[in-house]
Amino acid sequence: MRTGPTSSAPARPGVRVLRDLLRENTASVCAALILSLAATAATLAIPWLVRDLIEVLGRQESVVGVLVWMVPLALGAAAASSLSGYLLARTGERLVLRLRSRVMEHSLRLPLSDVRAAGPGNLVARITSDAMLLRSVVDAGVVQVPVAVVTALGTIVLMGFLDLLLVLLAFASFAAAGCAIWFVLRRVRKRYESIQIATGMLAQRFTTSLASLLTIKAHRAERRTARALTTDADALTTEMLRASRLQSVVLPLMSLGQEVALAGIVIAGSARIAHGSLTLADFIAFILYLLQLVSPVTIIVMGFGRLQTGLAAKARFEDLLSLPTEPSEEPAAADDTVSPDAAGTAAAGRPAPARAATAVRFDGVSFSYDGRPVLRDVSFSAPRRGLTAVVGHSGAGKSTLFHLVERFLHSDRGTVSVLDRDVTRWTLHDLRSRLGYVDQSFTLLEGTVRENLLLGLDTPPGQSPAELDERLSTVLRSVDLHDAVHALPHGLDTELGRATDLSGGQRQRLALARALLSPAEVLLLDEPTSQMDAVNELRLRDVVDELARDRSVIVIAHRMSTVMHAEHVVALKEGRVVAAGTHAELMEDSEYYRNLVENQRWAPLEPAVSAG
Numbered sequence: 001m002r003t004g005p006t007s008s009a010p011a012r013p014g015v016r017v018l019r020d021l022l023r024e025n026t027a028s029v030c031a032a033l034i035l036s037l038a039a040t041a042a043t044l045a046i047p048w049l050v051r052d053l054i055e056v057l058g059r060q061e062s063v064v065g066v067l068v069w070m071v072p073l074a075l076g077a078a079a080a081s082s083l084s085g086y087l088l089a090r091t092g093e094r095l096v097l098r099l100r101s102r103v104m105e106h107s108l109r110l111p112l113s114d115v116r117a118a119g120p121g122n123l124v125a126r127i128t129s130d131a132m133l134l135r136s137v138v139d140a141g142v143v144q145v146p147v148a149v150v151t152a153l154g155t156i157v158l159m160g161f162l163d164l165l166l167v168l169l170a171f172a173s174f175a176a177a178g179c180a181i182w183f184v185l186r187r188v189r190k191r192y193e194s195i196q197i198a199t200g201m202l203a204q205r206f207t208t209s210l211a212s213l214l215t216i217k218a219h220r221a222e223r224r225t226a227r228a229l230t231t232d233a234d235a236l237t238t239e240m241l242r243a244s245r246l247q248s249v250v251l252p253l254m255s256l257g258q259e260v261a262l263a264g265i266v267i268a269g270s271a272r273i274a275h276g277s278l279t280l281a282d283f284i285a286f287i288l289y290l291l292q293l294v295s296p297v298t299i300i301v302m303g304f305g306r307l308q309t310g311l312a313a314k315a316r317f318e319d320l321l322s323l324p325t326e327p328s329e330e331p332a333a334a335d336d337t338v339s340p341d342a343a344g345t346a347a348a349g350r351p352a353p354a355r356a357a358t359a360v361r362f363d364g365v366s367f368s369y370d371g372r373p374v375l376r377d378v379s380f381s382a383p384r385r386g387l388t389a390v391v392g393h394s395g396a397g398k399s400t401l402f403h404l405v406e407r408f409l410h411s412d413r414g415t416v417s418v419l420d421r422d423v424t425r426w427t428l429h430d431l432r433s434r435l436g437y438v439d440q441s442f443t444l445l446e447g448t449v450r451e452n453l454l455l456g457l458d459t460p461p462g463q464s465p466a467e468l469d470e471r472l473s474t475v476l477r478s479v480d481l482h483d484a485v486h487a488l489p490h491g492l493d494t495e496l497g498r499a500t501d502l503s504g505g506q507r508q509r510l511a512l513a514r515a516l517l518s519p520a521e522v523l524l525l526d527e528p529t530s531q532m533d534a535v536n537e538l539r540l541r542d543v544v545d546e547l548a549r550d551r552s553v554i555v556i557a558h559r560m561s562t563v564m565h566a567e568h569v570v571a572l573k574e575g576r577v578v579a580a581g582t583h584a585e586l587m588e589d590s591e592y593y594r595n596l597v598e599n600q601r602w603a604p605l606e607p608a609v610s611a612g
């Protein structure tokens with residue numbers, strides 16, 4: 001089975017999410033790095049100047065010469081450090097913004113099957129918690145840890161100038177603690193991978209639960225759903241606690257190393273002072289450097305911890321961004337059935353296939369979901385103009401036909417053509433701009449009525465805002481929605497989807513109004529009147545007839561009235577076309593169709609007329 005247009009395309013290897021993002025912010029990162037190094041250099045000089053100060057005081061000389069250096073250096077270090085911190089935070093925020101928009105756009109361009117497999121909640125977790133974790137790679141990995149390493153090395157070198165033996169002593173204590181910490185941090189990274197998976201699962205279940213809230217409430221399943229969510233939250237907490245247990249030993253291990261070093265140095269240092277091989281000023285400077293070493297070592301240790309978690313997030317981003325998106329702009333292969341035909345495309349203002357005899361054609365098409373055959377050797381065609389109805393029992397494969405036309409899915413065998421051209425030879429953009437699609441759940445986006453109506457239109461219908469409003473009003477009137485929309489708090493500019501929404505039938509009519517505005521040559525309507533009352537259905541049938549006058553309208557119909565009205569009816573049974581023709585022909589020739597009509601719940605709205 002191929003479940004998406006791109007599943008045959010090779011995965012993009014080696015998406016370097018961090019490198020790409022950093023490249024866009026090189027200047028800020030470099031500035032932050034330079035400022036931080038400058039602050040480090042100034043900080044390193046301070047204990048040395050303290051040593052000079054003690055010596056000057058010992059000789060009872062003026063301290064002004066030393067303070068002239070010390071004060072500006074201390075103030076400069078503070079200023080440079082704070083500016084570097086701000087630049088780093090700004091870069092981090094920009095990076096998160098860029099990353100989020102890249103992930104959101106990429107997710108929207110993925111094949112439907114990949115989005116379903118990943119789960120919307122998991123994708124949401126990428127732009128929330130994972131984005132923040134990746135940010136820490138920039139904070140810690142690009143500036144803080146490298147600068148801390150430089151600071152620590154510089155401090156150790158200066159300590160070496162003061163007393164090499166004491167340095168070796170300090171180094172041995174820190175090295176022992178460092179080895180233990182390294183071992184712990186490696187395990188922390190593994191824990192964080194599990195934490196992010198658990199976070200994604202929780203987000204996924206919560207998102208799905210909120211989307212199904214109506215059903216949950218109607219079935220009084222709040223408590224049961226909350227219990228399932230709590231189980232997922234528990235799993236997350238367990239993982240967090242495991243990570244916290246590991247992390248909780250890191251700082252004490254470091255303190256222990258520092259205390260052992262301090263104790264050893266005080267003992268050894270006192271002995272060396274008594275022996276005359278170390279001055280008091282050098283010893284105090286050495287202790288100051290040792291205390292100063294704590295900060296960079298803490299940054300290194302904690303930074304490595306954050307890096308581990310950030311790198312785990314980075315790997316997840318790279319996995320997601322490596323998934324190939326739908327190829328929207330691949331060049332269409334040469335096809336001599338296609339040529340500019342301005343007359344046929346005045347509405348759309350773009351080239352269309354010339355001599356297109358059929359709007360949609362299926363030639364020996366088979367398709368299966370995970371090896372389970374859904375369509376078997378399907379062949380039929382829908383003419384360039386007029387109404388074609390597709391009928392069949394629930395689960396017969398009717399919606400799957402539309403998904404193949406739209407290239408949401410790819411056939412296993414056979415060819416699907418639109419306007420006499422194999423769908424795989426259209427660019428996705430061109431293909432989908434020629435198709436108008438009203439899906440089964442007549443989905444509206446969260447946005448205003450106006451935005452919903454204009455969705456997918458490259459050019460608004462109307463030169464001026466007044467003309468546009470007039471056009472929208474006409475279309476709304478034709479689906480009997482004009483008064484309902486104008487009764488909304490802000491009319492066309494009312495936000496739908498949250499506090500204000502439409503009824504099921506109104507949503508359906510709005511989705512149809514959107515199709516009416518579309519200049520698409522082929523309209524695919526998946527049960528467009530399922531939620532309408534008889535009056536609205538009759539009205540809508542007239543609208544569809546009007547549409548079918550100069551375009552092809554293919555409708556998946558459960559209502560008898562729609563089917564009888566069609567010029568062409570295709571009957572589908574368990575994924576096979578069992579009959580095709582007019583309603584009258586099928587009533588005559590097809591037992592399956594007769595049974596469908598006789599056993600159906602559809603009630604004719606008017607006496608049957610012979611179609612075709």
Ligand SMILES: Nc1ncnc2c1ncn2[C@@H]1O[C@H](COP(=O)(O)OP(=O)(O)OP(=O)(O)O)[C@@H](O)[C@H]1O
Nearest residue numbers: 369370374392393394395396397398399400401440
């Ligand atoms: N995403 C999916 N993954 C796996 N199987 C699927 C998926 N979508 C649909 N199916 C299966 O494919 C078969 C055909 O589904 P399809 O939605 O095309 O039927 P239909 O004729 O449109 O049904 P209905 O009239 O109830 O909408 C069904 O058996 C269904 O269970």
